[in-house]
Amino acid sequence: MSKKIIVPFGPQHPVLPEPIHLDLVLEDERVIEAIPSIGYVHRGLEKLVEKRDYKDYVFISERICGICSFIHGATYCQAVEQVMGVEIPRRAEFLRAIWSEYSRMHSHLLWLGCFADSMGYENLFMDCWKVREKILDVLERTTGGRVIQGVNRVGGVSRDMDKEELNRIKSEIPGLRADYVELTRIFDEDLTVQSRTKGIGMLPKDTAWELGAVGPTIRGSGHAVDARMTGYGAYDELDFKPVVRTEGDCHARCMVRTGELFTSLDLIENAIDRIPEGDIIVPVKGNPSGEYYAQTEQPRGEVIHYVKANGKKNLLRHRVRTPTLANVPALVQMLAGCELADVPVIVLTIDPCIGCMER
Amino acid sequence: MKQPDQKVETIQVEELIHRVHSFHDDGYRLVQISCAQEGDAFEVTYSFDKNLSISHIRIPATPENPIPSISKIYLASFVYENEIADLFGIPFSGIAIDYKGTFFRTSVPHPFGTSQITVVKKKPEEQHE
Amino acid sequence: MALNVLKNLIKGPATIRYPYQPAKVTPVTRGHLVINIENCIFCGLCRMHCPADAIEVNKQERTWQLNQFQCIICGNCVSYCPKDCLSIKQTYLPPSASATYVTITGPEPETKENP
Numbered sequence: 001m002s003k004k005i006i007v008p009f010g011p012q013h014p015v016l017p018e019p020i021h022l023d024l025v026l027e028d029e030r031v032i033e034a035i036p037s038i039g040y041v042h043r044g045l046e047k048l049v050e051k052r053d054y055k056d057y058v059f060i061s062e063r064i065c066g067i068c069s070f071i072h073g074a075t076y077c078q079a080v081e082q083v084m085g086v087e088i089p090r091r092a093e094f095l096r097a098i099w100s101e102y103s104r105m106h107s108h109l110l111w112l113g114c115f116a117d118s119m120g121y122e123n124l125f126m127d128c129w130k131v132r133e134k135i136l137d138v139l140e141r142t143t144g145g146r147v148i149q150g151v152n153r154v155g156g157v158s159r160d161m162d163k164e165e166l167n168r169i170k171s172e173i174p175g176l177r178a179d180y181v182e183l184t185r186i187f188d189e190d191l192t193v194q195s196r197t198k199g200i201g202m203l204p205k206d207t208a209w210e211l212g213a214v215g216p217t218i219r220g221s222g223h224a225v226d227a228r229m230t231g232y233g234a235y236d237e238l239d240f241k242p243v244v245r246t247e248g249d250c251h252a253r254c255m256v257r258t259g260e261l262f263t264s265l266d267l268i269e270n271a272i273d274r275i276p277e278g279d280i281i282v283p284v285k286g287n288p289s290g291e292y293y294a295q296t297e298q299p300r301g302e303v304i305h306y307v308k309a310n311g312k313k314n315l316l317r318h319r320v321r322t323p324t325l326a327n328v329p330a331l332v333q334m335l336a337g338c339e340l341a342d343v344p345v346i347v348l349t350i351d352p353c354i355g356c357m358e359r
Numbered sequence: 360m361k362q363p364d365q366k367v368e369t370i371q372v373e374e375l376i377h378r379v380h381s382f383h384d385d386g387y388r389l390v391q392i393s394c395a396q397e398g399d400a401f402e403v404t405y406s407f408d409k410n411l412s413i414s415h416i417r418i419p420a421t422p423e424n425p426i427p428s429i430s431k432i433y434l435a436s437f438v439y440e441n442e443i444a445d446l447f448g449i450p451f452s453g454i455a456i457d458y459k460g461t462f463f464r465t466s467v468p469h470p471f472g473t474s475q476i477t478v479v480k481k482k483p484e485e486q487h488e
Numbered sequence: 489m490a491l492n493v494l495k496n497l498i499k500g501p502a503t504i505r506y507p508y509q510p511a512k513v514t515p516v517t518r519g520h521l522v523i524n525i526e527n528c529i530f531c532g533l534c535r536m537h538c539p540a541d542a543i544e545v546n547k548q549e550r551t552w553q554l555n556q557f558q559c560i561i562c563g564n565c566v567s568y569c570p571k572d573c574l575s576i577k578q579t580y581l582p583p584s585a586s587a588t589y590v591t592i593t594g595p596e597p598e599t600k601e602n603p
Binding site (some may be wrong): 047293329 | 388
């Protein structure tokens, strides 16, 4: 029996994009237990809802996270609209779906880049981020913000896309698809990637379900769990099919994300074909009263925005269950028994977003 | 699109473990545990998901009486339970991995459950305490 | 691979030397907030609806103050302004190491002449 040592990992570490701290209990080079601890970036955004007008709070809910910002804003709006019984125009739902898919692609490309960087493959990192730049350009051109779009309002969206813009977006899709094919080929076939990811960080199918993992983490383990299947917003008309892999290792989770890049492109194409004409926002009057759990799919997995109101202009409670929080138990499970050198790769495969997680 | 209304079933604390067991046996996934405060009363809501439909059960809670932890049934509940314990000050008994108030690092203990939070406007050049 | 090498040799860098060169902007980019103080009536709606508490309005002294470090350029104030005197300009502000306050004093109100 060798001696146990504890290695602190994070909150500052070269591969970690965000501050999470793990105490790794090691036996030789093997991790036998990992204990996470968080709280370095807790901002108390949920408490702020009691001080702000529920309509102004949209901008704060978007800033919960810098990467999946658009979907946070859209989900918050969706929750408040359900509480108030507001039916938003169909065109607004389609526009939200288009922007959601764009922000999903930019998040996945950012993650693929960071993941390549965690394996020490920096050229691939730059390649991914070069493609991501094209998506950010589209977002900036259509919404006015590269990362924080700021177009969501309670009752719809504040900016429309004309026919010319929609056609322009559509004409850019084949170029993006060609870029994705090349990136997918590298992630799927490259020897460096394969040797660092295949068979590592196993999450069996039953364990994933038991631990309540969400997003690409559970879809990489063979469960088709995707909130877009519930058909919220415009997704009931967009022929959505989830990407599922059965291997349950780091490579499977990586390939789920590359597969979702293509799904997003298909969804955008469908949405542009089927987008109806009409208004983009309805005026919302009065104050909300009631509660609702809005469930949508973020790049990192399913997110729950809980809104509770009692007829005042400030909400009573806004609770966000972010995907990273749900994936932490799965991460602890995956880390037990792995090699120390694989820890960065495994931590990155759940796509940790600590800013989201602590709000 | 108008989504269907959601029903939240309120139960007693004593029934909790039994109900969660039956959700687990039916193959449900734990989605989330959340806590909300209305006036002086707290409520803790558990959400479970199966085949894309969510069920919620709710129990009343107080900072005095500990709630039995469900982490023996769903291990994943330890993150939510520690979070509620740290932010609202509601105790849970028997959490599988109990951080004892160190999961979230906050400058004030239980910031969401107390009324002692006041908003102070500071200029950015003034240092945080 | 040889093709890639050649391409990269000819094309030059893919990045911009910001802040020495201006960042790329589009016609709808939210760069920074400006006010046309002539039309301002100091109603304080922008201060009330600012999610970041970046705006201070003083009706007595007729000043409008913006903390540019705190402003998140969401454009909420622009949509609430009853006189449409707030607007968002496309260019980004230069990088700065300390907080910048912009205080603008409005002109004295024109005294209404008795009929």
